[in-house]
Structures are given as C-alpha cells and as structure tokens.
Amino acid sequence: MAPTDRPTAASPTRGCAVAYTDKGAGTDYYDIDSHTGVRLDGTRGELGETLAFVPEVPAGASGVAFKHAHSGDNPEADWGRHVKQAAAFALSALNQAYPQAPSFTFANTRVIAVGISNGGGAVLRAAELEGDWLDAVVAGEPNVYLPTPGGATLYALTTDAAMLMPCALLDLPADSLPQPPLRAQAEPLWTARCAALKAAGLVQGADAKAQAADAHAQLRSRGWTTPALTAGALSVGFDLWRAVAVTYASAYARSGVGEHACGYGFSAQNPDFSAREATAIERAAWWSDGSGIPPGAGVGIVDAKLAPPDYTLPGLQCLRGLLQQPADSAFQRGLAATAASLPREGLPVVVVHGLDDGLVPPAFTSAPYVAAARAAGRQVSYWQVRNAQHFDGFLALPAYGARYVPLLPYVYAALDRVEAHLDGKGSLPGDAMIEAVPRGAGTVEAGQFAIPR
8 A cells, every 4th residue: 555646744755655465363362271372462361361262162062162163154255345444544543643634535545466376366356346445456476256257266176186096196197296295105095096996987087097097087077177187186285175164165155163164173182193192292282283183283174074994075976966065055145155256347467366276276266366357358458377376385395396486476566567457657557478487496587477567
C-alpha cells in the first residue's frame, strides 16, 4: 500500500506499508488433554486465560485441535474479503500512526494485492470484489478454482493424487524423480498401493508395472503433466496430499472436534501411530514449529480407518467419496463456496505460475482462470515459468535446487512492473513463456532466470 498522489509526513519518499492476512490456519494448537492453548504472545496458557483459540470440546474427547480443522469456519470461502479487511486495517493503523498527516483512505492510497499459493488464490478472490478499493493484483502459483472447463478444486486434485500418485510414480523413470531421496524404501510402499488399488477396482493390470501404467494414464487423462507428476513426488514423500485432504475436508464441512466425516483426528502419536498425550516439551514447540496442517511438530493424523495391507488407502477412499455427497451436504456447500469469480473490469491482474508445479498444477488453476477472464474481456497477463515448481523452500534440498528455479523472483519482478505502470513509467507486463534454466551443479547466475524486462 502506498500513497498515490501526494508525499506526506507519513511517507515523504512515497514509502509502502505491508498488510498481511493468512488462509485461516495458524499454529494456535489447543491440547485437549491438558486443557492448554496458545496465548497471544505464543506461550502456552491454561483454559480460562486469554487464548488465541479455544474450541468446543465434547465430553470424552482427546488429542489436539487447531483453527483450520476445528474452528467451525470455512475461511477459504472468505479469502477475498479477508484481503480487503487487511487493507482496511492497514489504513486504520497508518491513520493512528500519523495523526497529523492527511487521512489515508482507499481513494488516495494505492493498494496492490500480492500473494502466492493460497495467498495467490486469496488475491484473485479479492480481485472479484466490487468497488475501486484495489489498484492491481499479482498472483503467484494461485490455488484458485473457477467453475469453467479445465478448472478443478484443490480438494479434487489432492484426493486424486493421494490415491493414485504413489502407484503412478513407479511408471516414471527412476532417474527422473528428484525426490524422495530414499526411493528404495518408498518403492515397496508404492508397489503395495498399486496392489491395493487393483483390489479395490481402481486400476487395472496383472502386475505392479501394468497397474502403475494405468494409474499414470488415469492422471494424465485428467490433465496432469509429466513435470507436475515429477514434482508431485515430493508431496507423496512428505504425505502432503493426505494432510491437505484431511484438514480441508474438516474446514469445508465446518466440522468440530470429533466430527470429521471420515473419522480423522489429530494427536501426538506412538511409533505404531496410536494416539497418546503430548508431552510439555512437545506442546511448547507447536506454536513455533507447526505449519498449521499436521502431520508435523509432533502432531500426527489419527486415522480411524487405518487397516492393512495399505494402511492409509481406506481413509483416502472415504475422503475422495465426499465429492460424491449431495450438493446440499455441509461438505459440498463448503467446497462450492470456495469457487472464484472473474476479476472486476479494468483491474490489472498478473498471474505467475511455474509449469512444473506439482501441488497446484497450472493446468487446473491459472490456465483456465486466465482463459475465462480474457474471454470476458478482463485485463489479465500470464507469466509461465519453465522449471519452476511450487515450493521455493524445498530448493534447499540439493536435488531440487539443481533441477528447479525459484518462483518468487518472478512474482517480485511482476510486482515491480505493475507498480511502474501505475506510476506511469511503463506498460503492464505482457504474456511471457519464460525459459528459465536450472543451475544444475553450478552456481546461481542472474541470467538463468530470464526474467522479462
């Protein structure tokens, strides 16, 4: 956010303020067994104190509760509204910080909404809101679902990948996958998934090779590309598909503690994955080390349907089956509420997406969104980046750092171009197919990014 037409005491050099909102997760984990939660300063507190999150807990419940799964809310449905609220809060904070300056308002303050992943989806949801409060949008690798040909919800993608991808990866050349690093340990689990899918009638084939080929063909027929599947191996290795599906299913249905449609819960766990009470040391680390989506930081997924031979498949089948519930079910209503609309007319929008994104593939998200927006005459530019996947943070893994380029530099470059345009110093970014070059075994060089100028 920046003043659009006037230097002031608040910003004599036309400085910027940053307002932030998240997807509604957070790490305010509440431990049901010890009746403790997180104070506003991040320390642990007892029930009865001012805690960041206190869920409704039915009698006899145990384990761990957290906002995204147990708040009884569906924050994704309101992402766009939350972005506008964050901007309004920033204006209020600026007015309080600089009471002698002319009042900061949407009318005289530039607002550019920028975000990646869920944040990218949030700023595109903000773009559809009425009014002239927003000046431009830059969305990186957006988790956005537009009900249009080719569009798909993250939940549909996630549950499909959670079930089929472990088997399908056996059909990709072993040397094509940068992850998981312990492939020798992973392959028996992938082979077992192929057999379990065959037994459930979900793939065809007389042996693991044929079953893997069928699973691979199914994913390809639904729009998954080879680069997306290759990068998706990371999500398989980290059990991320199941983690996303379990938590989002709870949020969409507005499920409380103990109400998950497929019987899932969250708790500290023993080596055999059975639930146990968390230790004080574990609880103390949740706020700082948790991601807001277990498993992680000592909080695991408790699967009531866990059963051999493929322990997690029964639960995944239940999660996938929620997509077949009636349209008026709580889950389906919650999922439908996450659908995006087109950006308002005249609003500059730039979408930046890596073509190797294996978590939010552009074929299901950015590409159909951009196509529909343009067909309706909206002002949307699209940067497609070769050799960029979803998680810049995982480029610290040597195999990923050698193979992929980070996406954030392109988001920042697009933001600079948009700001310059709003300042009257250049045109809006045009479309770009960016031929980024991975560093391989060498050093990172600026020229390999091929950032449009």
